[in-house]
Amino acid sequence: MTTKTKEVPLNFEHRTRRSASEARPVYGFERWLLKRLLKTMRDPPLTISLWNGEQLRGCAQRSDVTLHIRNPQALWGILANPDLYFGDAYSDGNIEVEGDLLRMIELATLHKPQLVGETGPLGLLIRLLAPTPRTNNLKASRHNIHHHYDLGNDFYQLWLDHPYMQYTCAYFPDPAMSLEAAQVAKMEHVCRKLQLKPGDTVVEAGCGWGGLARYMAEHHGVTVRAYNISQEQVRYATEKAQASGLAGKVEYIEDDYRNVTGEYDVFVSVGMLEHVGRKNYRDLGGVIDHCLKDNGRALIHSIGRNAPRLMNRWIEKRIFPGAYPPALSEMMDIFEPYDFSILDVENLRLHYARTLEHWLQRFEEHRMDVTEAFDERFLRAWRLYLTGSVSAFKLGDLQLFQVLFSRGGDNSLPWSRKYIYYQ
Amino acid sequence: MTTKTKEVPLNFEHRTRRSASEARPVYGFERWLLKRLLKTMRDPPLTISLWNGEQLRGCAQRSDVTLHIRNPQALWGILANPDLYFGDAYSDGNIEVEGDLLRMIELATLHKPQLVGETGPLGLLIRLLAPTPRTNNLKASRHNIHHHYDLGNDFYQLWLDHPYMQYTCAYFPDPAMSLEAAQVAKMEHVCRKLQLKPGDTVVEAGCGWGGLARYMAEHHGVTVRAYNISQEQVRYATEKAQASGLAGKVEYIEDDYRNVTGEYDVFVSVGMLEHVGRKNYRDLGGVIDHCLKDNGRALIHSIGRNAPRLMNRWIEKRIFPGAYPPALSEMMDIFEPYDFSILDVENLRLHYARTLEHWLQRFEEHRMDVTEAFDERFLRAWRLYLTGSVSAFKLGDLQLFQVLFSRGGDNSLPWSRKYIYYQ
Numbered sequence: 001m002t003t004k005t006k007e008v009p010l011n012f013e014h015r016t017r018r019s020a021s022e023a024r025p026v027y028g029f030e031r032w033l034l035k036r037l038l039k040t041m042r043d044p045p046l047t048i049s050l051w052n053g054e055q056l057r058g059c060a061q062r063s064d065v066t067l068h069i070r071n072p073q074a075l076w077g078i079l080a081n082p083d084l085y086f087g088d089a090y091s092d093g094n095i096e097v098e099g100d101l102l103r104m105i106e107l108a109t110l111h112k113p114q115l116v117g118e119t120g121p122l123g124l125l126i127r128l129l130a131p132t133p134r135t136n137n138l139k140a141s142r143h144n145i146h147h148h149y150d151l152g153n154d155f156y157q158l159w160l161d162h163p164y165m166q167y168t169c170a171y172f173p174d175p176a177m178s179l180e181a182a183q184v185a186k187m188e189h190v191c192r193k194l195q196l197k198p199g200d201t202v203v204e205a206g207c208g209w210g211g212l213a214r215y216m217a218e219h220h221g222v223t224v225r226a227y228n229i230s231q232e233q234v235r236y237a238t239e240k241a242q243a244s245g246l247a248g249k250v251e252y253i254e255d256d257y258r259n260v261t262g263e264y265d266v267f268v269s270v271g272m273l274e275h276v277g278r279k280n281y282r283d284l285g286g287v288i289d290h291c292l293k294d295n296g297r298a299l300i301h302s303i304g305r306n307a308p309r310l311m312n313r314w315i316e317k318r319i320f321p322g323a324y325p326p327a328l329s330e331m332m333d334i335f336e337p338y339d340f341s342i343l344d345v346e347n348l349r350l351h352y353a354r355t356l357e358h359w360l361q362r363f364e365e366h367r368m369d370v371t372e373a374f375d376e377r378f379l380r381a382w383r384l385y386l387t388g389s390v391s392a393f394k395l396g397d398l399q400l401f402q403v404l405f406s407r408g409g410d411n412s413l414p415w416s417r418k419y420i421y422y423q
Numbered sequence: 424m425t426t427k428t429k430e431v432p433l434n435f436e437h438r439t440r441r442s443a444s445e446a447r448p449v450y451g452f453e454r455w456l457l458k459r460l461l462k463t464m465r466d467p468p469l470t471i472s473l474w475n476g477e478q479l480r481g482c483a484q485r486s487d488v489t490l491h492i493r494n495p496q497a498l499w500g501i502l503a504n505p506d507l508y509f510g511d512a513y514s515d516g517n518i519e520v521e522g523d524l525l526r527m528i529e530l531a532t533l534h535k536p537q538l539v540g541e542t543g544p545l546g547l548l549i550r551l552l553a554p555t556p557r558t559n560n561l562k563a564s565r566h567n568i569h570h571h572y573d574l575g576n577d578f579y580q581l582w583l584d585h586p587y588m589q590y591t592c593a594y595f596p597d598p599a600m601s602l603e604a605a606q607v608a609k610m611e612h613v614c615r616k617l618q619l620k621p622g623d624t625v626v627e628a629g630c631g632w633g634g635l636a637r638y639m640a641e642h643h644g645v646t647v648r649a650y651n652i653s654q655e656q657v658r659y660a661t662e663k664a665q666a667s668g669l670a671g672k673v674e675y676i677e678d679d680y681r682n683v684t685g686e687y688d689v690f691v692s693v694g695m696l697e698h699v700g701r702k703n704y705r706d707l708g709g710v711i712d713h714c715l716k717d718n719g720r721a722l723i724h725s726i727g728r729n730a731p732r733l734m735n736r737w738i739e740k741r742i743f744p745g746a747y748p749p750a751l752s753e754m755m756d757i758f759e760p761y762d763f764s765i766l767d768v769e770n771l772r773l774h775y776a777r778t779l780e781h782w783l784q785r786f787e788e789h790r791m792d793v794t795e796a797f798d799e800r801f802l803r804a805w806r807l808y809l810t811g812s813v814s815a816f817k818l819g820d821l822q823l824f825q826v827l828f829s830r831g832g833d834n835s836l837p838w839s840r841k842y843i844y845y846q
Contacts, residue, residue, distance in 0.1 A: 415773070
């Protein structure tokens with residue numbers, strides 16, 4: 001993505017002013033279609049402003065936001081394929097939102113028109129025609145991960161927490177906590193659930209910039225082998241660990257989770273399952289089955305859904321290639337074939353909404369840096385992605401599951417989960 | 424079952440002494456088959472004693488228990504269909520266990536012979552031929568429930584806790600707690616998870632002898648409508664509530680959960696799902712969807728499995744007709760079609776093993792009363808069922824899941840589960 005946007009730099013202002021079709025009038029049937037759309041959406045408090053300056057409203061008493069559609073292409077794009085096209089048109093500036101972008105996305109979600117609904121014969125057809133997410137074989141996984149995570153450590157440092165750089169849901173036992181405190185609380189929450197004790201060996205699948213592995217070694221006296229296929233992240237993580245004097249305690253390995261070797265007391269994976277791909281869950285379970293000792297504890301932390309559904313197509317295509325947030329029923333493919341026993345599932349949905357609000361705020365504070373490093377289109381795409389994610393977690397479209405599990409026959413279980421909350 | 428055993432009273436001692444075939448010798452191929460069985464079981468520390476006094480051992484150094492097989496029918500029964508026949512032969516006294524019955528069951532589970540394994544073509548065949556549990560339409564449900572729960576309140580009072588009569592898993596935050604304290608702790612645990620507050624309306628599906636409903640009304644100031652199709656239980660529960668001055672707060676209704684009407688702040692079901700039947704989960708979800716308010720909280724407490732598997736056939740046939748403990752993947756059929764959001768899953772497997780140990784101890788203390796009220800066969804069947812259940816929960820063959828959930832869009836969620844543990 002970095003390369004592409006740098007090769008074809010698009011000047012946002014320039015582009016939106018030049019489009020030839022902006023000059024043509026709005027046709028009668030376009031007006032009719034838009035009015036029908038607003039009606040099907042049960043008249044959200046929304047104004048649609050067209051390229052000729054014409055404004056359309058449903059029967060709503062008030063209007064919270066105005067959606068500017070800059071040209072006919074953008075109009076037809078979002079009519080034909082709203083999930084995919086809205087993001088592109090917004091990124092390119094062919095759609096503009098006047099007012100609160102989060103409110104606009106929430107309205108679109110809450111008033112989702114039946115035209116793109118998921119029930120009925122039309123919905124069935126849409127689902128049949130929908131492309132499946134890209135496959136995640138070893139090579140494709142590398143490509144997909146590079147797409148997102150190798151945008152450059154500098155970029156993520158602008159808006160993630162310091163010093164742990166957690167690009168995953170934080171934990172806010174008090175919602176007023178700072179992002180930094182909440183990310184530490186998340187790591188501590190995970191460590192407590194896993195009952196880490198000094199000397200334990202831990203394997204981590206998908207370690208990001210290595211923050212959790214470092215935290216575990218520093219604060220719980222364990223040794224960690226952490227796997228990641230992102231070269232930039234592994235380099236950063238290794239340097240950080242060396243600088244913190246943890247070289248002997250934490251080892252970062254640039255390799256796929258499927259190549260994990262050895263036996264460990266603890267398996268942990270925070271924010272990787274989203275990239276594993278539905279059909280690889282059984283294999284992931286097999287990897288854990290191979291590497292977990294008899295009394296081992298394991299935790300998977302992942303974005304999920306209340307029921308199986310495809311990822312938003314624009315995010316899947318432009319932001320997270322190959323990503324898929326599973327429903328719990330789907331996630332069970334990891335555990336059931338190997339007689340793993342689910343001990344504890346916690347849903348941290350609202351914590352991710354709060355995390356994303358923090359990220360979005362910091363991202364906006366650094367928007368000049370982002371535009372300078374990439375371009376306006378990149379800035380807008382990421383703004384939309386972060387804002388859309390706040391909305392998805394707030395409205396319950398996405399969940400965040402922490403699943404703690406062990407082998408089926410392990411009886412060394414605590415009698416109460418109090419140990420997670422007291423110390 | 425009450426009726427049946429009373430109509431055809433079998434005198435245990437009488438029966439075991441009279442069998443004509445006890446006189447015949449043990450054939451060579453019977454001996455060979457048993458030795459092969461012991462070998463396939465990887466030589467458990469077990470002695471088999473046959474009807475002619477002959478004793479067989481595998482290569483194990485020691486023997487923890489002796490299994491007496493009193494006649495050839497019993498031998499061939501357990502060879503052909505061990506899951507089903509062992510229970511019947513034990514109940515009838517045609518099989519006897521010298522030593523610890525729990526140890527015997529654990530050995531049979533841990534050393535499960537491949538002959539009756541669930542993998543490979545033979546296992547597949549066995550599963551194909553296995554009868555599906557009886558269907559649970561409204562009429563069949565009533566029959567199945569009468570079978571088990573209308574054995575008489577007197578019977579259950581012998582060995583359940585007082586005064587709440589909970590025939591479901593207790594909660595032992597301290598494993599040394601008494602059964603009474605642990606059953607109260609369980610109810611309080613459920614109430615806390617559900618965040619009951621005075622004035623809340625609660626609907627309970629499958630209320631047993633009404634203990635939880637009374638506890639909720641007494642200690643949390645809520646009003647409860649509790650459904651149960653067992654006539655004896657509903658009568659008992661109603662009398663108890665009236666005697667406790669809770670007549671206006673708790674209402675017991677002799678009806679099926681599918682006939683629940685009204686809207687409630689809370690849905691709760693403790694120990695009913697096991698009797699609902701796999702194919703009715705979606706309907707159960709529909710019932711909850713109908714009766715739960717927008718910000719409602721709901722909890723299902725049920726025996727479950729790490730992966731889908733049929734119930735032990737003897738228990739399904741003789742003790743709990745129509746029962747099925749689901750895997751979490753199967754349970755999701757309740758939630759996913761209605762966009763319910765799983766908030767918290769807790770596995771209390773070891774708590775059920777401990778609960779059953781308490782029940783078994785009290786049951787044995789009252790064995791004379793049980794034999795008097797029923798007969799020796801009934802006593803032995805229930806002893807086997809309770810002991811087998813201790814083993815199943817200890818060895819991880821069965822799980823106990825508490826699943827807390829709410830509607831997908833409800834954002835009035837607590838930020839931490841601390842509230843369950845502090846007060």
